[in-house]
Amino acid sequence: QVLLVQSGAEVKKPAASVKVSCKASEATLTDYYIHWVRQAPGQGLEWMGWINPNTDDTNYAQKFQGRVTMSRDTSISTAYMELSRLTSDDTAVYFCALSGAVAGFFQYFHHWGQGTLVIVSS
Amino acid sequence: DIQMTQSPSSLSASVGDRVTITCRASQSIRTYLNWYQQKPGKAPKFLIYAASILQSGVPSRFSGSGSGTDFTLTISSLQPEDFATYYCQQSYNSPTFGQGTKVEIK
Numbered sequence: 504q505v506l507l508v509q510s511g512a513e514v515k516k517p518a519a520s521v522k523v524s525c526k527a528s529e530a531t532l533t534d535y536y537i538h539w540v541r542q543a544p545g546q547g548l549e550w551m552g553w554i555n556p557n558t559d560d561t562n563y564a565q566k567f568q569g570r571v572t573m574s575r576d577t578s579i580s581t582a583y584m585e586l587s588r589l590t591s592d593d594t595a596v597y598f599c600a601l602s603g604a605v606a607g608f609f610q611y612f613h614h615w616g617q618g619t620l621v622i623v624s625s
Numbered sequence: 626d627i628q629m630t631q632s633p634s635s636l637s638a639s640v641g642d643r644v645t646i647t648c649r650a651s652q653s654i655r656t657y658l659n660w661y662q663q664k665p666g667k668a669p670k671f672l673i674y675a676a677s678i679l680q681s682g683v684p685s686r687f688s689g690s691g692s693g694t695d696f697t698l699t700i701s702s703l704q705p706e707d708f709a710t711y712y713c714q715q716s717y718n719s720p721t722f723g724q725g726t727k728v729e730i731k
Binding site for chain 2: 564598600608
């Protein structure tokens with residue numbers, strides 16, 4: 504059973520950056536694509552992008568291009584999501600999630616991290 | 626981006642009720658449609674993929690149907706643990722989610 508453990512809550516000032524980690528246990532990250540999904544308070548789910556930990560290929564949602572960087576360290580089964588130039592609109596819970604594909608029948612998020620709350624406030 | 630629209634946004638139901646949630650895509654997505662359940666303060670839980678295939682361990686009272694642009698999630702007999710928010714998600718291309726349907730206790 505794959506378990507994803509994310510880093511703890513963060514409080515950041517506007518214009519700062521945040522880097523959230525997602526560590527997989529009982530599995531290697533290279534078996535899956537790693538996605539990041541966020542959820543603003545009281546709102547729905549918003550997909551941010553994915554990374555292929557085998558090739559280091561990434562695909563970011565257009566909304567976040569230029570501001571988000573997804574990376575991984577396969578030696579410690581950990582993925583990272585860094586978001587820069589934060590504004591109050593980035594206040595949200597950020598989830599990592601795994602899928603077996605990036606489109607089609609097997610592009611579903613079968614395992615999720617517990618979420619990391621990022622608060623952006625001056 | 627493909628827009629996903631769920632209806633209703635919320636509903637009130639009683640234990641034992643049959644509940645149906647609708648999800649509509651802005652273009653045909655064939656059967657590339659997934660469903661999730663989310664409880665407050667928790668990560669979403671994956672329920673159904675390919676519009677109608679239940680993930681292992683998901684109770685059989687959950688079912689999904691549809692193709693093209695119109696999809697439904699049905700709970701045949703609502704149980705206390707089913708009160709939650711449900712999201713559809715298309716996997717035809719870059720993932721997008723519906724806005725969610727909150728199922729509340731009547």
